[in-house]
Amino acid sequence: MRTVPPKSKHEILQRAIPMFAESGFKGVTMRAIAGRVGLTAASLYHHFPDKESLYLAALKQAFADRSRALGEALTAPAPPAERLRLLILRLCERMQRDSTFTRLVQREILDGDEKRLRLVAKQVFHEVFAAITALCRELAPACDSFLLSTSIIGLVVHYYQFTPIRSYLPGSRPEYDQAATVARHITTLLLNGINLKQESEFRSQDSE
């Protein structure tokens, strides 16, 4: 007997995503997911061939739903430096408001075996990462685009991953929790490096 309308894959994954983020792959059972969705464990197997497929689909969907703004930034009709600025800003805004995906990936790095990590790299990150390296090639042909891409990602991602500890470090201030402040710092650092001649982050009369 059916009392409720059938669940779509998207709905199932939407429920599973925060569970995997909270407890990791092994920490979440098929029965727990089913319970949260309003199904039985067996029914999940109509939508996904096995637990690992469900898990990978969850990672994929979590990333896809969160990387839309990044794709827009990367393909915007603007000079490469402006696309970089927008990419970093969107990434900061996204990570500021939601740490679910970051936690998913952190857990996967800690617990995943080689085979699954390869699948994650291929199925989740490959496309967006390639787009970022393409931007880097355009932006700084003299620089190693692979290393530069990882640096851009690392600057933003680690900043927000580290937040639970960072906020208790000496010198922490409220404005460091604002995405715009962080994004501006990172963008300036990437474009100009440390050795700013005389300009502070506030003096930019020649821009626009």
Added chain:
Amino acid sequence: MRTVPPKSKHEILQRAIPMFAESGFKGVTMRAIAGRVGLTAASLYHHFPDKESLYLAALKQAFADRSRALGEALTAPAPPAERLRLLILRLCERMQRDSTFTRLVQREILDGDEKRLRLVAKQVFHEVFAAITALCRELAPACDSFLLSTSIIGLVVHYYQFTPIRSYLPGSRPEYDQAATVARHITTLLLNGINLKQESEFRSQDSE
């Protein structure tokens, strides 16, 4: 009568550190630690008042044993840019060869509650972080030293945390696993930014 010499705190923690890195705070029982050390669980409580104290001491010791080279780099008799270069190189070398501490911290960020994270920030990171911000103030007075410090740490730490996925991303190459290569890239990026005006690997601007 005693058949084995008493264990020092250092020995106990040395055994506990990889266990916490592998399975996190909750994933390691006092009995498991005791078994590894060759003691009973009750004996551990002679050395540490509770599990959390043992855990924090493990984090502290893991970091202290691994941050010695960083302290040397930070206090070297050299100009600030050279100290930065050395700091990054030592950090890369350390993380390249041993991911134990990084995994400890990642697990702590995922699983720790606010109170314990505050203790970690204070007891583990505070001192070294303050030394890095001091270097940043000296190096780049016009730049926000707090944000700059987190960026330096983030560039290195995230690079190595991301290794299990990074190695499967498009464009990955063997030399990216060499600490000297990574350290050089990060140092150059920090000092000069993307827009390399004059650099060793520099190519003259081609026509568009």
Added chain:
DNA sequence: GTCTATAACATGATAGAC
């Protein structure tokens, strides 16, 4: 054909008795 539930199977971990 699509979706779900009931029941059951297989394995691995755990606990307790011997």
Added chain:
DNA sequence: GTCTATCATGTTATAGAC
């Protein structure tokens, strides 16, 4: 130590409801 009972979990088989 071994054996056994028990439980949790991924998974499959089959049948019923739209």
